[in-house]
Amino acid sequence: MSKLRVGLLFGGRSGEHEVSISSARAIALALSAEQNASKYEILPFYIQKDGRWLAGEVPQQVLGSGIGHLESQNSTPEEQNHLVSNPQTQTINRWQSPSQVAEVDVWFPILHGPNGEDGTIQGLLTLMQVPFVGSGVLGSAMGxxxxxxxxxxxxxxxxQVKYKALTRAQIWSNPCVFPKLCDEIEETLGYPCFVKPANLGSSVGIAKVRSRQELEAALDNAAGYDRRIIVEAGVxxxxxxxxxxxxxxxxxxxxxxxxxxxxxxxxxxxxxxxxxxxxxxxxxxxxxxxxxxxxxxxxxxxxxxxxxxxxxxxxxxxxxxxxxxxxxxLPGFTATSMYPQLWAHSGISFPELVDRLIQLALERHSQ
The missing domain is CATH 3.30.470.20 (ATP-grasp fold, B domain)
Structure with missing residues (x-):
């Protein structure tokens, strides 16, 4: 039987770009392990921080080094939007996908954070009608x-702990309402409490607050990250x-x-x-x-x-x-991350875990 071509999708536009690269390196090693090498062929796809997809040589280099590709930060807008393709490394603008996408049998997206585990990439893969590892649009968005x-x-x-859901408009739009909002948080949740953007991972934008001054600053900061904010009671x-x-x-x-x-x-x-x-x-x-x-x-x-x-x-x-x-x-997936470590202690090795996830993706797609 021919090998299944696994589209390893990593990088992305979130603040967890580097974590995604680390996870992808570990998965690539697991797919190359003896028990998986005869079953799978890796097709890596790297999404730059500006949203552009790359296939071919550059994703291989990123996986090999663990360092993200130079993001053309010093190039002109014209250069950023009209990158020239070459036979070894196909570079495309942010609204196109590489031709190698059509060769993928099953996708393994390992994009942490916004635009990766929030249902957006899952929606794209669903529209492509191809199997992919992990939750679908609903599960990803709610998670x-x-x-x-x-x-x-x-x-x-x-x-669960007591919490209060807020919006950026409540925090920023009416200065007269903001003090009452803080009064309500103090009364219902007390101190310490945690202020969090609702849609960012890896503790980005989160603050532990113990006073009115810290609360006001944390709410303002969190509103700069996300339109939806949550405040949770400390425990x-x-x-x-x-x-x-x-x-x-x-x-x-x-x-x-x-x-x-x-x-x-x-x-x-x-x-x-x-x-x-x-x-x-x-x-x-x-x-x-x-x-x-x-x-x-x-x-x-x-x-x-x-x-x-x-x-x-x-x-x-x-x-x-x-x-x-x-x-x-879509938790961190390096060899030392909690998710694979928990399964290693439960009797499932890292290579076996990666194999199972691909098989689960195929199973779910067939249903």
């Missing part, structure tokens, strides 16, 4: 938007995570815990080596682990996720309470 996600969790009866708890794999039915991994010394799990802590540790399995009672696994599967179904997801929880050890925090439908 990205923290407000829609929490509404789905609430409907499913999953316990003293352990942060634990569970991975989900499958379509219908799906399965849950062992539970892991993230430990860190910083004030909260911000972007720097998340991506700076040595600032956070993964403890797998988490040192929690078996009954608590089972409950978290069950809740992870409920959350997966609540947003209509598919293929893979990582579900994050707060475990309030003093009371035994478990609160769902969020679901990530």
């Amino acid at each position: 990205m938007d923290k407000i829609a996600m929490k509404m789905a969790f609430e409907q499913a009866g999953l316990p 003293v708890a352990r942060e634990v995570e569970c991975a989900v794999l499958g379509n219908e039915p799906a399965q849950a991994s062992v539970v892991g815990e993230i430990t860190f010394d910083s004030d909260f799990y911000d972007y720097e802590t998340k991506y700076t080596e040595g600032k956070a540790d993964l403890v797998i399995p988490a040192a929690i009672p078996d009954a608590v682990s089972r409950q978290i696994q069950d809740m992870a599967l409920q959350a997966f179904a609540a947003v209509d996720a598919a293929g893979l997801a990582r579900v994050d929880f707060f475990y309030v050890e003093a009371t035994g309470e478990i609160l769902i925090n969020e679901i990530n439908t």
Whole structure:
């Protein structure tokens, strides 16, 4: 049988561009492993930060070096919009796709953040009528938007921290309303609380606030990132995570815990080596682990996720309470990321995990 051609789609326009490259490198290595090399052929596609797609030599170079392609920052607008193609590296403007797209049998999008895991690229792949790894448009969009996600969790009866949903217009448009808005947040959520853009990943734009002054500044900052903003009550708890794999039915991994010394799990802590540790399995009672696994599967179904997801929880050890925090439908996928690590401790190796995800994509497409 001929090999399946896997379109490995990475890079993207979000602030997680470099994380996407790291994930793609790890997946490419897994597809080249002995048990997968005879089954799959990799066709890499790199999306620059300006939105342009590249196929051929440059994506291979990026995967090899782990460094993004020079983004033509010093070129003129005309040069940026009319790049010249060549036989080795097909470069196209942002509204076109490379001709190699037609050769792909199954897509593996590993684009983190906006324009990657929010349903936009999933909509494009759906219109192309080709199988792809991960959730569809609905699951991706709900998994990205923290407000829609929490509404789905609430409907499913999953316990979570108190929160308030806001819009940029509420924060910026009427100076007379803003103080009343802050009064309401203080009264219903108290301090500390967390202010977050609703549609950004990797803790971008998130602030922990303890006073009115910090609250006002954080709301203004978050509104600069997104039109939708969420404010969540703070909670003293352990942060634990569970991975989900499958379509219908799906399965849950062992539970892991993230430990860190910083004030909260911000972007720097998340991506700076040595600032956070993964403890797998988490040192929690078996009954608590089972409950978290069950809740992870409920959350997966609540947003209509598919293929893979990582579900994050707060475990309030003093009371035994478990609160769902969020679901990530396209989590980090390096060899040291929590998602593959959880499955490694559950008996599924990294190469096997990548193989399963591709097979799940084909299965879902056939249905």
